[in-house]
Amino acid sequence: xxxxxxxxxxxxxRADQRLPNQLRPxxxxxxxxxxxxxxxxxxxGDVQVLCSVTGPAEVRIRDELVDRAAVEVSVRSLPGVSGxxxxxxxxxxxxxxxxxxxxxxxxxxxxxxxxxxLSSPALPTSQSSTFPALPISEKAAxxxxxxxxxxxxxxxxxxxxxxxxxxxxxxxxxxxxxxxEEEAERMQEDEKEGQGEEVVFLVDPTAMEEARALSTHxxxxxxxxxxxxxxxxxxxxxxxxxxxxEQYLHSLDLVRTAVQEIRDFVRSEVEQRVxxxxxxxxxxxxxxxxx
Amino acid sequence: xxREADVNLSSKAxxxxxxxxxxxxxxxxxxxxxxxxxxxxxxxxxxxxxxxKTTVLAHTSISLAAPSPERPYEGTLAVHTxxxxxxxxFHDQIGRASDEEVLLTRMVDKAxxxxxxxDREALCIVAGEKVWALTLTLHFLTDDGNLLDxxxxxxxLSLKHFRRPxxxxxxxxxxxxxxxxxxxxxLAIHYTPICITFAFFESIPQPILDPTHLETQLATSFLNxxxxxxxxxxxxxKTGGSPLEGDEVMCCVGWAVExxxxxxxxxxxxxxxxxxxxxxxxx
Numbered sequence: 001x002x003x004x005x006x007x008x009x010x011x012x013x014r015a016d017q018r019l020p021n022q023l024r025p026x027x028x029x030x031x032x033x034x035x036x037x038x039x040x041x042x043x044x045g046d047v048q049v050l051c052s053v054t055g056p057a058e059v060r061i062r063d064e065l066v067d068r069a070a071v072e073v074s075v076r077s078l079p080g081v082s083g084x085x086x087x088x089x090x091x092x093x094x095x096x097x098x099x100x101x102x103x104x105x106x107x108x109x110x111x112x113x114x115x116x117x118l119s120s121p122a123l124p125t126s127q128s129s130t131f132p133a134l135p136i137s138e139k140a141a142x143x144x145x146x147x148x149x150x151x152x153x154x155x156x157x158x159x160x161x162x163x164x165x166x167x168x169x170x171x172x173x174x175x176x177x178x179x180x181e182e183e184a185e186r187m188q189e190d191e192k193e194g195q196g197e198e199v200v201f202l203v204d205p206t207a208m209e210e211a212r213a214l215s216t217h218x219x220x221x222x223x224x225x226x227x228x229x230x231x232x233x234x235x236x237x238x239x240x241x242x243x244x245x246e247q248y249l250h251s252l253d254l255v256r257t258a259v260q261e262i263r264d265f266v267r268s269e270v271e272q273r274v275x276x277x278x279x280x281x282x283x284x285x286x287x288x289x290x291x
Numbered sequence: 292x293x294r295e296a297d298v299n300l301s302s303k304a305x306x307x308x309x310x311x312x313x314x315x316x317x318x319x320x321x322x323x324x325x326x327x328x329x330x331x332x333x334x335x336x337x338x339x340x341x342x343x344k345t346t347v348l349a350h351t352s353i354s355l356a357a358p359s360p361e362r363p364y365e366g367t368l369a370v371h372t373x374x375x376x377x378x379x380x381f382h383d384q385i386g387r388a389s390d391e392e393v394l395l396t397r398m399v400d401k402a403x404x405x406x407x408x409x410d411r412e413a414l415c416i417v418a419g420e421k422v423w424a425l426t427l428t429l430h431f432l433t434d435d436g437n438l439l440d441x442x443x444x445x446x447x448l449s450l451k452h453f454r455r456p457x458x459x460x461x462x463x464x465x466x467x468x469x470x471x472x473x474x475x476x477x478l479a480i481h482y483t484p485i486c487i488t489f490a491f492f493e494s495i496p497q498p499i500l501d502p503t504h505l506e507t508q509l510a511t512s513f514l515n516x517x518x519x520x521x522x523x524x525x526x527x528x529k530t531g532g533s534p535l536e537g538d539e540v541m542c543c544v545g546w547a548v549e550x551x552x553x554x555x556x557x558x559x560x561x562x563x564x565x566x567x568x569x570x571x572x573x574x
Contacts, residue, residue, distance in 0.1 A: 034344040034433045035379045035504075046333045050432070052377040078337075078350045080371040080428030114377040116430055118339075118348060119332045 007169050007200050007212075014202060014209070021254055023164070023204045024137075026265050030152045030273060038153020041118065042144040044204050048119040049141040051149035055111030063110065068103040073113045075142060077134060078120055085134050089142055090115075096163070096220045096236040097146050100227060102156035111155065115142050122207050133240075135207050136165030136218045143220050143236070144262065151270070159224020161235060162266070164258040166251040167205035167213035168243060171198035201251060203258050215241025217248070219255040223263055232259055295381040298508050306509055310495050315506070317343075321499045322546050327554070329448065329561040335475070335569075336453030340445040343503065344435035347442050349427060349449035353456075355467070356424035358415070366414020366422040368404050371429065372396045372442065378431035379504075398439055398528060399429065402484045402517040403446045406525045410479035417463050423455060425478070436504040439515060443486035448558055450478055452565070482519040485554050486526075487547040489514040491533060498543060500550065514540065516547045520555040 012019060024045030033039035038053040056069055063070045073094040075086045093115065101111065120138045143163035150157060202209050210216055220236030222228040228235075239248065298306075306316055313321060325343030332339070336351035358365060374382040374392045383389070403409075414423040427449060429442050454475030459466045490502040490510035502510060512531025518524055524544065529535060 033346075033377065034435055036377065039377075050377075054376060054380040057380060074375065076373070076375060076430065078428065078430075079352050079426065080350070080373065080430070082373075112376050112380065114375050116348075116375070116377055116432065119334065119337060121334050 007173050021203045028269050038149050040148030040152045042141050044137045046119050047137045047141050049117050049145040051115045051145035053113050053149045053153040056106035056109035059110035064108050067107050069106040069109045069111045071098045071111045075115045077117045089139055092236055093146050096161045100157050100159045105156050136216050139218050140165045159222045159227035161220050161222040162259040162262045163220035164255045165218045166254055167202045167210050168199050168215045168247055169213050171200050203254050215243035217251045221259045321497050324501045331565045336449050338445050338449040340441050342441040344433055345441050346432040347445040348430040349445035351449045351453040352426050354424050358422040363419035364415050365411040368409050368425045370400050370404050370427045374431055378434040399442050401526045402443050408484050413479035436502050436507040437488050440486045440488050447483050484517050484525050485551045486517040487550050489543050518551045522548055
């Protein structure tokens with residue numbers, strides 16, 4: 001075996017100059033859509049997802065629940081195909097977010113969430129694949145956008161949920177950017193032989209990093225009184241690949257720290273927004289009173 | 292959500308009486324377009340068009356495929372449009388497409404795909420074996436009226452912005468080059484279809500251009516014209532009950548030609564500015 005380059009450059013840096021546990025620059029926007037009750041977008045770098053919320057609104061008789069609001073979640077990705085990957089992400093979003101909404105405040109009504117990926121640079125695939133897997137940062141961004149959109153719609157919530165993805169890569173990688181057939185076979189053999197091989201954990205992976213991963217994980221944490229408090233508790237977990245229990249738990253820990261960063265970031269964004277809104281709404285001191 | 296409520300009578304009376312005097316609720320003149328904002332995403336082919344508040348996102352992607360046996364020398368272009376409750380809560384997300392959605396999909400299809408704007412023979416790699424299959428997906432983010440014009444604009448901009456991987460063919464062996472090996476190549480596009488929509492109101496002779504959602508609800512018929520900046524008509528579609536004289540249609544075509552010319556200047560400028568910002572050479 002010839003000596004292979006390390007996944008991380010000297011100084012422990014990734015291809016985009018990040019540290020292994022560093023998130024890409026986060027950005028959010030609120031209230032950009034005109035005809036819905038709430039909307040927000042969340043981005044990890046240039047992976048951006050927009051979510052809209054309408055509700056409480058009129059519900060179709062067949063979906064009506066007598067003691068609470070019905071929650072409808074739909075996920076759309078950029079290429080527009082709607083298959084099992086989108087349904088699965090929709091299930092993740094629904095299962096992590098719905099329990100946090102105070103649906104019993106709005107019986108016999110509908111809360112409708114639609115998530116739309118705005119940007120998600122993927123690797124150019126030379127083989128056409130009908131339902132390509134969604135990048136895990138896109139999944140994480142969808143959960144985050146969902147939470148923010150519900151906040152923007154002023155829905156009663158008992159907590160918030162944030163998610164981040166982690167990719168586990170071998171510490172040494174072959175030269176090819178994308179493993180070809182021969183390389184993939186050799187890598188699989190290497191995997192079987194050396195279970196204890198060195199790995200690196202990359203938080204918030206890019207599509208390129210994810211393509212070379214041995215396993216990928218997305219964890220969602222909820223925060224709020226009774227639903228995780230300030231430290232957060234795991235409410236969603238999706239993993240794909242070959243990994244050990246040790247690797248799994250380490251990934252979980254890394255995400256636990258990362259989501260707190262997201263929580264703090266969102267808090268400061270919302271604070272700023274509320275402050276700006278208050279300044280805007282303030283009546284100027286010299287405004288004349290109506291008679 | 293169930294059907295949207297009809298416009299209330301006071302609003303209806305206000306809007307129509309203003310129109311009778313040539314005034315529009317948002318202050319525009321009858322033949323004025325709303326403010327057009329064009330933004331490009333990071334990926335080539337990712338374009339968002341904002342026409343006033345109406346927002347449409349277009350995304351182009353490409354993959355290798357076998358050609359259809361009837362047309363072995365042509366690649367394919369598929370246009371996907373899907374209205375979701377994000378655009379307006381009155382669009383059902385479940386399968387069954389409303390009349391409005393069907394009309395919208397068909398018009399976009401006619402203007403972009405069936406008009407032959409994209410050269411499909413240029414998408415052929417190995418005749419009978421391998422061709423490029425283009426997929427254009429439209430996402431409607433906000434519906435404040437006139438989704439069609441915004442959709443056609445977003446579509447053609449996305450196709451013009453998009454770059455496909457370069458290929459080398461030796462015999463019937465195809466090598467697809469990555470972005471790092473060879474600069475991606477633009478699609479062969481013959482002309483730029485741009486759609487202009489007119490709305491007509493009962494007993495008001497002057498039609499308006501680019502109706503908002505409110506104006507759309509009150510209009511009695513619509514005329515959709517897809518043209519090229521070279522003054523060629525691609526698609527003419529008139530829907531709705533009230534009759535239209537031939538002269539009126541020709542008048543609208545004249546106005547549309549003007550608007551199309553202006554819009555085309557805008558989009559060419561935006562494309563040029565964006566492509567200058569991107570580094571498209573091989574390092």
